[in-house]
Amino acid sequence: MAEIRIELKGIGKTSRNIEEIRRRMLPRITDRVTSRYSDMLVQNIKMRMQHNYFTGIMSETLRKTGSEGKYNIITEASYTMFQDIGFRPHFVSGKTPTGSGLKFQDWIRTKYMSTHTGKEPKGLFVSKPMSNSHFIVPAIIDTDKDFPRIAKNEIEQEITKVV
Numbered sequence: 001m002a003e004i005r006i007e008l009k010g011i012g013k014t015s016r017n018i019e020e021i022r023r024r025m026l027p028r029i030t031d032r033v034t035s036r037y038s039d040m041l042v043q044n045i046k047m048r049m050q051h052n053y054f055t056g057i058m059s060e061t062l063r064k065t066g067s068e069g070k071y072n073i074i075t076e077a078s079y080t081m082f083q084d085i086g087f088r089p090h091f092v093s094g095k096t097p098t099g100s101g102l103k104f105q106d107w108i109r110t111k112y113m114s115t116h117t118g119k120e121p122k123g124l125f126v127s128k129p130m131s132n133s134h135f136i137v138p139a140i141i142d143t144d145k146d147f148p149r150i151a152k153n154e155i156e157q158e159i160t161k162v163v
Contacts, residue, residue, distance in 0.1 A: 025158055031069040032154040038064040038071040040150065041143045045073070048135035056107060058083065084136045093123040 042064050049059045058077035065072050077083075094105030108121060 027069065029155055029158050031067075032158060033151050034069045034071055035064075036150050036154055037143065037147060038066075038073060040146060041139060042073055044139040044143050045135055048139050080136075084134050087126075089125065091123055091125050094121070096123075 042062060046059055046062055049062070056077070058075050058080050061074075061076040063074065065074055092104055094103060094108060096104040104123070105120075108124065
């Protein structure tokens with residue numbers, strides 16, 4: 001019976017090099033993908049907020065924080081979830097303090113009155129029961145659709161650096 005034998009010198013060393021490249025690249029790729037995904041999610045949420053006229057502290061302070069593949073998306077507005085899921089109708093006095101240290105009256109003066117004419121109100125009646133203008137979950141769903149493309153682009157860019 002005939003036998004063919006092939007010996008490749010250096011294959012062990014090549015295999016170890018490939019493993020070392022994978023070990024070093026994986027954390028960088030993970031960080032790049034999660035960072036890019038977080039950036040896109042922030043953009044998507046902000047776009048949806050602006051579409052629903054949320055242009056105050058909630059939108060202005062929305063940002064990505066963190067590093068090394070661990071990112072958080074935060075805003076300084078404590079009412080963000082209520083704006084997304086809805087709340088009981090209620091009156092907000094102009095003297096009510098905001099998270100920024102200003103009074104609600106300051107917000108009325110700068111944001112509300114710029115789009116309304118007439119006498120400046122002493123407060124506002126706000127109502128948004130069970131919102132039809134959700135922005136957080138739809139933004140996540142839309143960004144998730146782009147995840148394969150995001151991952152592919154970031155992986156290709158990282159591999160291009162090595163090759």
